[in-house]
Amino acid sequence: MKKGHKIWLLLVIILITILSIARTSVSATTIDDVDNDVKFENFEFSVSKKRVKGELKVILHLYWETDQKIIVNKISAKIPGKDQVTLTTESNDEGTYNFDYQLENWQVGMLELIIDYQIEEEIGLDTSHQKVLYIPAGKWLKEEVGWGISVVLGLLTTICVVIGTFVIIENSKKGYVGKDNE
């Protein structure tokens, strides 16, 4: 392959890579807050995945701040069609709340988080509050891919690997290749 052609190929590949990566903007998580007792500010929700003994689990990261001090008694997670799961009974009354939970993966649907808490000023009054947050399926949805789409994605993967192999083999050639040799 000529030197000039190699440089052009490199530039095209870099451009494709940049365009692919350009979409890495963090998309905001929209939360539907239906409880107006205490406002949860700067709510952040993120998901990370890990394997535990070969099984895929999801780690939920929750973070929020409140202007009034609250004591979180229980947080439960619910997905339509599945049983409610209690995540924690730990309390945290520092004004910022940071929780990590491990959940089973491969569940489809909107995640409903039910947070049971008490306002610090009302302790002793036997009052409790509940906030329900709806985490949209965008960051939670785990599609089990059907055969049709599996074939398409498998074909795409194979085409990319074939093209990659071809480029690497052609690029690594040494010795006489006719007029292209420089």
Place this chain on the structure above:
Amino acid sequence: MDKEKKLFVKHLTNFLVMFVTIFTLMTIIFATINEYVYKDFISSIDLLIIGGVSLIVSILLLLLLRINNISIVLQVIMVYTILALVVLLIGYFVVFVYDVTHNYKLFVATTIFLVLGLIFIIIFFVIRSKMIDRSLNNNLKHFKERDRK
């Protein structure tokens, strides 16, 4: 520019082309699959891991392809197998799009197509190699006949 510097620049260019090729193909593969399965783009950490793995694989392939006396078929099998294995391992352990328990259809379809792709590319390079050899032999024959005259 003396010979050693030219050689260094040549190897560096080869390495860069390999690295960018591997990184791009893995980014395209996993960005597309992850977008479909998780409705989300791959994370920055996953991209960094893919970049690191691409670097290591590029160095490995650069060293392996420097070995002399390897036939073109063996080179193709070596490169393709390494790339396919890396794609499957990253898809399973890093990006979590392949799973033998819950998402086995994608895993099975991908594996089958990768095997078919290997057969296809071997046949392609064998035919191409034979065509180049035939062309060279014809040229050689032509020169010999011309010299006889």
